[in-house]
Every structure is written in structure tokens, then in C-alpha cells.
Amino acid sequence: MARAVRAARGNGAATANQIKVTARAQMAAHGTAGLSLRGIARAMAITAPAIYNYFPSLDDLITALIIDAFTSLAEATEAAEAAVRNQPPFDRMMAICLAYRQWAISHPTDFLLIYGNPIPGYQAPEELTIPLARRPFLGLFHLFASTFEAGTLQIPPSYQDLPDEMSTAIAAWKRSSAIEMPDALVVLLMSGWARVHGAIMLEMFHHLQPLVGDGEAFFVHEVTAFAAQLGVR
Amino acid sequence: MARAVRAARGNGAATANQIKVTARAQMAAHGTAGLSLRGIARAMAITAPAIYNYFPSLDDLITALIIDAFTSLAEATEAAEAAVRNQPPFDRMMAICLAYRQWAISHPTDFLLIYGNPIPGYQAPEELTIPLARRPFLGLFHLFASTFEAGTLQIPPSYQDLPDEMSTAIAAWKRSSAIEMPDALVVLLMSGWARVHGAIMLEMFHHLQPLVGDGEAFFVHEVTAFAAQLGVR
DNA sequence: CAGTGTAAATAAACGCCGTTTATTTCTAAG
DNA sequence: CTTAGAAATAAACGGCGTTTATTTACACTG
Incomplete structure (x- = not known):
């Protein structure tokens, strides 16, 4: 009633x-x-x-918007992945990355809400957003791990041995998250994310276009170069 | 009086x-x-x-703060560059990039002021900020150009030929800015900036540390890998 | 069908905010 | 000692998030 x-x-x-x-x-x-x-x-x-x-308050509304944004982003990358599930690793990687960018460009507000400056008074409830923040990248983690195991992803020489500060931190993360993969793969994933994320941020604030014009063309080229560096086809 | x-x-x-x-x-x-x-x-x-x-208004105060921030960032990179002027290209590149990160990490507010979300009501006077935004990177542009001319920077295969959308835009930019260098070098600079910028953004919002721990170690490793990819020593 | 409970909307108020106007304060020059 | 003028203030305007008290309007009950 x-x-x-x-x-x-x-x-x-x-x-x-x-x-x-x-x-x-x-x-x-x-x-x-x-x-x-x-x-x-x-x-x-x-x-x-x-x-x-x-x-109950403006903060709760913002939290709801953040949850929606993370969910929407995750659904976008997951849908893109599902559409190319049986294709070569390169196509799957490109599909996920392109979906990430496409979502960011077509939802700039939501993207900045979850990855940009925090809103002045707002404090996010961490226990809620941490798993949400992880979900959009689960597909990429599995793709990297399985492609490496299949032997169709070569770790570049620069990533073969890592400084101790990073190795110990990665070991701790692997323990807590129960995800098993070579340390170098974790670093390569972060490197890839930084590249993708940085390119999107620069495009979003119009630092990219004056030099290279089309943001999507640059983005596709970057992902292609990254895949080539890993020998992923 | x-x-x-x-x-x-x-x-x-x-x-x-x-x-x-x-x-x-x-x-x-x-x-x-x-x-x-x-x-x-x-x-x-x-x-x-x-x-x-x-x-005269809050906006003018913000503009003054933005000018100060760009100037401070430029002075940081220029000082770092000056301190290693006669050393090998790799050291110069690392010094500039590290100065960029160091400034960002120790002035997060100023960094987000110039590269993060715009402040709600504020509209930047573009004719003023465009040259300011360019200054922190002039050193890197010259370093790349001179290192390439000296033959100690090899353009990786992935950057040898670029899509037409980018080539035409780069041609236009080179005309307007009167800077001459191969198209691939412009794209590599943007690629490097995206990597550096993305890594800093992820570190600043604590997306990096849970996985790889120390932000600086990761950053140094990334710049080293980038330089290695270019054969810069 | 009238009465009642209740979710949902409102009006009014509080202390913030940027900004404008009119006024006062205080210093330095004549 | 007077006076010009810069710099500070007080008061007010409309807008902000939020709380409190009140009213509205509907669904169920007897």
C-alpha cells in the first residue's frame, strides 16, 4: 500500500x-x-x-549519480567486449578501449564526475565506490591474463624487471584481490590505463585537437601502437 | 603618488x-x-x-591564480632543464618529466586548476591562457627536435605513417605555430604527454597506488620505458 | 460516503555565497 | 589644518543547501 x-x-x-x-x-x-x-x-x-x-541530501543524489555513471561505463565496456568475444585479442582490446573513450566523450559530465575533480563539499562513501570503480576494467584484466597465458602477448624488455617499491606493492595487491598474473602485466595495465586516460583527459579539455586534430584517430593510433608494442594481434 | x-x-x-x-x-x-x-x-x-x-571579481582572481600556476609550472620545468642542459638526452627528458610530476604532486590544487575540471561560473580568457599553456612544453619540443636531428631518437615503426586525419591537422598546426619537425614527432610528444598526464591524474586521485604502490617509481619507470622505445639515451 | 492516515509538496526561515552601493576611515599631499 | 582620494566597511540583493512546520491530496477503512 x-x-x-x-x-x-x-x-x-x-x-x-x-x-x-x-x-x-x-x-x-x-x-x-x-x-x-x-x-x-x-x-x-x-x-x-x-x-x-x-x-536525503545533495550528497546522496551525487552518490546515486556516481553509481549510475560507473555502472553505465561498465555496461558500455562489457557490451563492447561481448560483441567481439570470439575475435582476435587485438580486436577485443581495441573494442574495450574504444568503448571506454566513446563513453567518456559522449558522457563527459559523468566521466568527470567519477574521474575528475571532486565536488567541493562531497565525500564519497569508499566502501561503495571501490568495487564499482573496479568493474569497468575486469574485462581488460582477464583479456590481458588470458592473452598472456596463450603466449600471444609478449612483455616488452622495459617491463621485464621492476623496481622493488613496485614489486612489493603489487604482491600485496595480488594477495588482497586474489588475482594472479605476472607483476609486469599489472604494470602494463596501469601504463595502458594511464595512456588511455591521459589521452581522453587531454582531448576533453581541448589540449589535443589543436595539434593532432581528431581525438578518435589519435586514440585509435595510440591503442594500436600499444598493442604492437606487446605483440598483440 | x-x-x-x-x-x-x-x-x-x-x-x-x-x-x-x-x-x-x-x-x-x-x-x-x-x-x-x-x-x-x-x-x-x-x-x-x-x-x-x-x-574586480572572483573570476579575475581565478585568472590571476591560473597565470601564476602556469608560470610556476613553466619555471619548474625550465629550471630542471637548465640544471641538466649538458647531459645526455635521456637525463634531460627525465629531468623535465620529473619536474612536471613533482610540481603537480606538490601543487595539486594549482595543477587541477589548470588541467582539471573548470570552475563552474568561470570562463578563461583564451587569448591570455593559450601562450601560457604552451610555455611549460617548449623545452620538451626543442629537446625532441634536436635529439631527432642528432640522430639519437628513432621514430618507432608504429609512428612511421599516420592516418590522414592527423597529418592534415598537424600540417595546419605547424603552419600556424612556425615549428618544424616530423609529424611523427608531434604525435610522439602528444603520446608522451598523455602518458605522463594520465599517470599523474591517476596518482592524484589514488587510482594508481592500490596497485603499484609508489607513484614516483611507476612514473620513472614509464618515462624510462618511453625513452627506451625511442632509443633515447 | 465520510473519516483518517500518510506520503509528498510547500512556505518560511537560517546562514552561507558573489556582488553592488553608499558610507566611513585614514593617510598623504598642499 | 585642510582636503583629496584610496581603502575599508555596512547594508542590501538574489541565490545557494538545508531544516522545520504546515498544507495538500490521495488511498484505505468503517
């Missing part, structure tokens, strides 16, 4: 969803830190306190 | 400088978007409107 009553005026979950939609539009217009409850309320033709019926 | 009067109460440029110092402290505490004139005034034990005697 609570459910039936809920459907009466505010239409329950539908309204909560529309608040999030409006919030995303607000962030797209004024930046992630430009989000305002009163602005959302104005755009929805309601009063600001009404939003408190659906989210 | 205006100068003498200025020195009377507010102490002129000294006060303007202290406003900027306080503003940086505020940004460090509450994020770049958490800057507030009233907060600065409170910390300085003056009233908010008094700040308008030194900066």
Missing part, C-alpha cells in the same frame, strides 16, 4: 529518476560542481525541499 | 599577493571549485568587498 500511495503524486521511483536526469542536465550545463538542488527544482517546476523526499 | 597612497593601509601589491596566497590555501582545503571570496576575507580578517579593491 505504501507503494500504491507512493504512486499517487510524486510517482515514486519515476520522480527520483527524473531528478537524476535533470541533475545530469544541470551538471552538463554548469559543470559537476555547478550542481544545485534549487536549480534542479526550478527546472522541474517544483520546490527544492521536495527533492528531500527522494534523496 | 598613487603608489605612495597605495602603500598606506592595504599595502598595495603585497595585499593582492596575500589574497592569492589565502585563495590557494582555500582551494587546497575545499577544492578548486570551493573557492569563495567571503572565505578568503574571513581568513584574512577583512570583509569580502575589500577584495574588490584588488581584483
